[in-house]
Every structure is written in structure tokens, then in C-alpha cells.
Amino acid sequence: MNPIAMLIAFMTIVIKEITRFTRIWQQTLVPPAISTLLYFVIFGNLIGPRIGQMDGFDYMDFLVPGLILMSVITASYQNVVSSFFGAKWGKSIEEILVSPTPNLIILLAYICGGVARGVLVGLIVTSVSLLFTDLSIFNGWVLASVVVLTAILFSLGGFINAVFAKTFDDVSIVPTFVLLPLTYLGGVFYSITLLGDFWQQVSKANPILYMINAFRYGFLGITDVSIFFSYGMIITFIMVFFAISLYLLSHSKGLRA
Amino acid sequence: MTFALKTTNLSKTYGNQIEALKGVDLNVEEGDFFALLGPNGAGKSTVIGILTSLVLKTAGEVEIFGVSIDHNFKKAKSFIGVVPQEFNFNIFETPLQIICNQAGYYGIDRRTALQRSEKYLQLLGLWDKRNDIAGHLSGGMKRRLMIARALIHEPRLLILDEPTAGVDIEIRRSMWEFLKNINSAGTTIILTTHYLEEAEHLCRNIGIINNGALVENTSMRALLRQLNLETFVLDLETGLDELPAALHSIARLVDRSTLEVDIKRGETLNEVYDALSAASIHVTSMRNKSNRLEQLFVDLTRNPREASP
Incomplete structure (x- = not known):
């Protein structure tokens, strides 16, 4: 395949992915808007004033970055895991696998689809948050880069999950039992400085903590952990997950017997 | 002589230690209409799976129009169009979307893809259904949709795995005519089928696989003389x-x-x-x-x- 043919193949998959999640917008774009709206109403408006300030900011302002990134994580993961597993389950993934499209292009295109949904959902949730608070941006480059890198990482996570999954139950296990607890305990709702030393150290083993803190830094200029370490951790995870995904595309028994 | 397909000592043992192919040597000449027959579980679909990269071979060599799948599988795959046994398209998409997307996976630009989609959907009597949801098409239409999809990149080798299964007689015969015309135009065709009348009617050469081994690879005439x-x-x-x-x-x-x-x-x-x-x-x-x-x-x-x- 020449580079132009590869670009056509790449764009075909990306457009197909974006068409898929926008076609079913009631399932993909509306639920995160509603759930974060409820978070803002309950935790931000009703409970937030009683909590007072968190790291020197109103609780609502502290909460917003975490909720946005949580939506980005969930959306990018869900997009790839449901799309790729659906294609695998319905065997339509064979359309791509039998073609000369290189595995690298297939993987990049699925990541792009996941990032597109993650970023779009992030923008929707950000728009919802504007109903409750005036957002200020401390560093736009950090915001943009953390959102994209996090969406890439969780798109890869969704891809790996989809390759291993044999049933629709397998697709929901990781989001329910791994992603959700790690996200909730990753500092979305609180600063880890509220925890004792031991639990602070335990929290630092949670990779999502670094993403949320880096993102919050982009909005508020505060973080519980080093920004550079956060970037290092996200990029390292991306490289490892990317290598695993590429290997699985070539060798997984779930795709090629 | 150029072979559209040449396999040498092709073997496959699955993870459960089932030996699906035991050193198959198969030659299909360019321009041939070749029947690959065998009982259920004989190894036909495994051969097709290896040719299309959905099954990884254990040993042996495969060349498609002289291109080894070990050296340049992407090029070899570009020669092949495959119509699988089971429906394997997204049932929520329309025939036009399915075919244009398939063209995209082969690097064909959108304008050419649309032109060819119209050509093949017209030829296979599906043009009026181009914007319907594929899952709502009848069984015969779905089969023809998969043939149109396999032809969108105009492959030199068309592999059909039981293409007329569950199709009524009238549509089956029209598909036969269509395939004969495609073959006459120069496309090599490999056909697996359980309708032996179909193989006898369409194919010039034949290979019979049984228990993972090729028990016959000859011309239809020579075989019938036996x-x-x-x-x-x-x-x-x-x-x-x-x-x-x-x-x-x-x-x-x-x-x-x-x-x-x-x-x-x-x-x-x-x-x-x-x-x-x-x-x-x-x-x-x-x-x-x-x-x-x-x-x-x-x-x-x-x-x-x-x-x-």
C-alpha cells in the first residue's frame, strides 16, 4: 500500500467510527452530559457550599476538571471497546483484517475514533459546567495535551479489552471493576492531601491520579503530584499499551485463529 | 505457468492440537474456475482463512500470483476478494456504506469507490436497496452484497465460500451466470460448495480435501472419467x-x-x-x-x- 492508499484506509476507519458514535448520540453523547449535570447539581451546588474550599478553590471549581477528565476517560474507552468488540462479535472486523490495511493504520484509526469521542464528550461536559461556574484556564497547552494523551491511553485500554473480550459481559467488567474505582479514588472529588500519609502513598499507585492532577493543573494551576512525572507516566503507559495492541492485532487468537 | 494460488506443504494445527491441514499442496491456475470441495470440517475454510490472514498457518508456503504471503502479505491480499460463508458485514450500515468502506480499506478513493459501487450493485440487482439497512435485506440479497463487496477492488482472485447456501434456485442460477461472466473476464475463481451440481456446472478443475489432506487435485473431466x-x-x-x-x-x-x-x-x-x-x-x-x-x-x-x- 502506498502512503495515499494508507491515508484513505485510515480516514475510512476514522470517519466510520465518528459516524457510528454520532449516529447513536443518544447512547454516546447525551448520557455523560446528564450524569455530569447531576454531579454538578448534587456535589457542586448542593453539597459543595457546605464542604467549603478545597486547595484554596471553591469546591465546584475543584470538581470541574476531574469530572471533565472522568468523562473523557470513560468515553474514549467505551468508544473503542464497544466498537471493536461489536465488530469482532459481528465478524465485520474481518472486512478490515482481510484487506491490505496495515495493523498500524487500523490501530491508529481506532485510537483516533476514541480520541474524537473523548474530546467531544469533554467539550460537552465543559459546556455543561459553564452553567455552574466561570471556568478559568491556567495553561491551555497542558489542558489540551493531557486530554488528548489521556484519551489515547484509554482508547488503547479499550482496544486491548475488546481483543480479549469473548462476551459483552467481558466488555463491562474492566470499566465497572477497574476504571470506575480508580477514577473515583484518583482525586476527582477530593485532594489526596486530605488523606493520611499511608493512603496518600497508596493513592500515588493509581495512574489516573496523575492524569486528573495534570488536567486540574491546566485549569487551576494546582496539583498534588509533579506535572512532569504525570506526563512521563501517561506517555510510558501509552507506549506499553500501544506495543501490546499492535502485537495483539497480529497474533491474538481472538482475531486470527 | 503463473499460478493464481500455489500452496506447498500447507499445514495448520490449532491450539487444541487439532490438525486441520496436513501438508496440502494445491495449485490453481490463473483464469481457472476451481472447486475446492470436502465434507464439513475437512479443512476448506482453514485454507481460505490462511489465504486471507484470518488463520495463521503452522507451516508451509503460500504464493498468490507469485507473491509469498511470508514476504509481502499486504500485496498478496490486494489480489484477493473473499466472500465468506457467514454474513460478516455491519448489519446497521447500508449496502452503499459497506461497499464504499471496503473500497477505502483497499486504498480506493471515494469517487472511484462510488462509481464501482454503482456498477456492482447494479450488476447484482441491489442498486435499489443501496440505502436500506443491510440487516433488513433477504438472505439472497445479503449473499449478493458480499459478492459486490468482494469485487469492489477488482481482485484477480475471487474466493467464494459456499456463496449460494440458502439461496433460492432462481437467484442461484443468476449468480452462476454472473460468476461465469466474471471468470470469462479474467478473474480466477475458487469456489467451495456443498452443491456438487454447482461445482460440476461451473468449475473446470477441482480439489477435494478430506481430513486435512488433499485427496484429489485434477480437472473436472478427468475426475468424472473415474x-x-x-x-x-x-x-x-x-x-x-x-x-x-x-x-x-x-x-x-x-x-x-x-x-x-x-x-x-x-x-x-x-x-x-x-x-x-x-x-x-x-x-x-x-x-x-x-x-x-x-x-x-x-x-x-x-x-x-x-x-x-
Whole structure:
């Protein structure tokens, strides 16, 4: 395949992915808007004033970055895991696998689809948050880069999950039992400085903590952990997950017997 | 001679230690219409899976138009169009989306993809359905959609894995005509089917796989010449209560108006007709008791070692 043919193949998959999640917008774009709206109403408006300030900011302002990134994580993961597993389950993934499209292009295109949904959902949730608070941006480059890198990482996570999954139950296990607890305990709702030393150290083993803190830094200029370490951790995870995904595309028994 | 497909010692052992292919050497000439037959589980779909990269071979070599899949699988895959046994398209997409997307995976630009989509959907009688949801199409339409999809990049080798399964006779015959035209235009076709009449009607050469081994790879004519005995069914104008004694050695009465006669290789039907005429028995129609290829197929797959030449 020449580079132009590869670009056509790449764009075909990306457009197909974006068409898929926008076609079913009631399932993909509306639920995160509603759930974060409820978070803002309950935790931000009703409970937030009683909590007072968190790291020197109103609780609502502290909460917003975490909720946005949580939506980005969930959306990018869900997009790839449901799309790729659906294609695998319905065997339509064979359309791509039998073609000369290189595995690298297939993987990049699925990541792009996941990032597109993650970023779009992030923008929707950000728009919802504007109903409750005036957002200020401390560093736009950090915001943009953390959102994209996090969406890439969780798109890869969704891809790996989809390759291993044999049933629709397998697709929901990781989001329910791994992603959700790690996200909730990753500092979305609180600063880890509220925890004792031991639990602070335990929290630092949670990779999502670094993403949320880096993102919050982009909005508020505060973080519980080093920004550079956060970037290092996200990029390292991306490289490892990317290598695993590429290997699985070539060798997984779930795709090629 | 250029081979569209050449496999050498092709072997596949699955993870559960099932040996699906045991050193298959298969040659399909360019321009051929080739039947790949075998009972269920014989290894046909494994061969097709290896050619399309959905199954990883354990050993052996595969060349498609001289390109080794070990050296340049992407190029080799660009030569192949495949129509699988099971429906494997997104049932929520439309035929036009399915076909244009497939073109995209082969690096074909959108304008060309749309032109070819119209051409093949028209040829296969699906143009009016181009914007319907694919999951709502009938079984025959879905089969034709998969053929159109396989042709969108105009492959040199078209592989059809039971393309007419579950399709009514009228559509099956129109698909036969379509495939014959595609083959006449230069596309090599490999066909697997359980309808042996279909293989006999369409294919010039044949390979029979049984238990993962190739038990026959020859021309259809050469294979049919191996037939030692053919049984014909004759419908009689007037019913008989019993068979005249003169005919006992060559025929048997199935019911009052049906006779069966066995013709060995080298014999002709003339002596049967002479005997029938002498007994004033008039025949209104005649047919083979079973498909000729079917008889050979049963023999070859029942005991391949004895049956192989």
C-alpha cells in the first residue's frame, strides 16, 4: 500500500467510527452530559457550599476538571471497546483484517475514533459546567495535551479489552471493576492531601491520579503530584499499551485463529 | 505457468492440537474456475482463512500470483476478494456504506469507490436497496452484497465460500451466470460448495480435501472419467407389473412406472434401449439417479487412500 492508499484506509476507519458514535448520540453523547449535570447539581451546588474550599478553590471549581477528565476517560474507552468488540462479535472486523490495511493504520484509526469521542464528550461536559461556574484556564497547552494523551491511553485500554473480550459481559467488567474505582479514588472529588500519609502513598499507585492532577493543573494551576512525572507516566503507559495492541492485532487468537 | 494460488506443504494445527491441514499442496491456475470441495470440517475454510490472514498457518508456503504471503502479505491480499460463508458485514450500515468502506480499506478513493459501487450493485440487482439497512435485506440479497463487496477492488482472485447456501434456485442460477461472466473476464475463481451440481456446472478443475489432506487435485473431466458406474432412472409410458425376463440382467423395477439401469464404464445405453424396445416398453424421460460428481465425492471422502489415483 502506498502512503495515499494508507491515508484513505485510515480516514475510512476514522470517519466510520465518528459516524457510528454520532449516529447513536443518544447512547454516546447525551448520557455523560446528564450524569455530569447531576454531579454538578448534587456535589457542586448542593453539597459543595457546605464542604467549603478545597486547595484554596471553591469546591465546584475543584470538581470541574476531574469530572471533565472522568468523562473523557470513560468515553474514549467505551468508544473503542464497544466498537471493536461489536465488530469482532459481528465478524465485520474481518472486512478490515482481510484487506491490505496495515495493523498500524487500523490501530491508529481506532485510537483516533476514541480520541474524537473523548474530546467531544469533554467539550460537552465543559459546556455543561459553564452553567455552574466561570471556568478559568491556567495553561491551555497542558489542558489540551493531557486530554488528548489521556484519551489515547484509554482508547488503547479499550482496544486491548475488546481483543480479549469473548462476551459483552467481558466488555463491562474492566470499566465497572477497574476504571470506575480508580477514577473515583484518583482525586476527582477530593485532594489526596486530605488523606493520611499511608493512603496518600497508596493513592500515588493509581495512574489516573496523575492524569486528573495534570488536567486540574491546566485549569487551576494546582496539583498534588509533579506535572512532569504525570506526563512521563501517561506517555510510558501509552507506549506499553500501544506495543501490546499492535502485537495483539497480529497474533491474538481472538482475531486470527 | 503463473499460478493464481500455489500452496506447498500447507499445514495448520490449532491450539487444541487439532490438525486441520496436513501438508496440502494445491495449485490453481490463473483464469481457472476451481472447486475446492470436502465434507464439513475437512479443512476448506482453514485454507481460505490462511489465504486471507484470518488463520495463521503452522507451516508451509503460500504464493498468490507469485507473491509469498511470508514476504509481502499486504500485496498478496490486494489480489484477493473473499466472500465468506457467514454474513460478516455491519448489519446497521447500508449496502452503499459497506461497499464504499471496503473500497477505502483497499486504498480506493471515494469517487472511484462510488462509481464501482454503482456498477456492482447494479450488476447484482441491489442498486435499489443501496440505502436500506443491510440487516433488513433477504438472505439472497445479503449473499449478493458480499459478492459486490468482494469485487469492489477488482481482485484477480475471487474466493467464494459456499456463496449460494440458502439461496433460492432462481437467484442461484443468476449468480452462476454472473460468476461465469466474471471468470470469462479474467478473474480466477475458487469456489467451495456443498452443491456438487454447482461445482460440476461451473468449475473446470477441482480439489477435494478430506481430513486435512488433499485427496484429489485434477480437472473436472478427468475426475468424472473415474466414474465406474452410473445409475439412470427411466420413467415409463405404461406401468409394468413385472420386469420382462430379458431385462433382468440390465435393469430393475423400482415401481410400476420406474426402472433403474446401471451402466458400467465403457458400456452404452443403446443396448438397454434395444432391449426395452424389443419388450415394447417406452421411456418418457431419463435422469441420473445421483449427481455424477456426488458419487465420486462420496467415494473419495469415504476412503481416500483407495480412491486416489
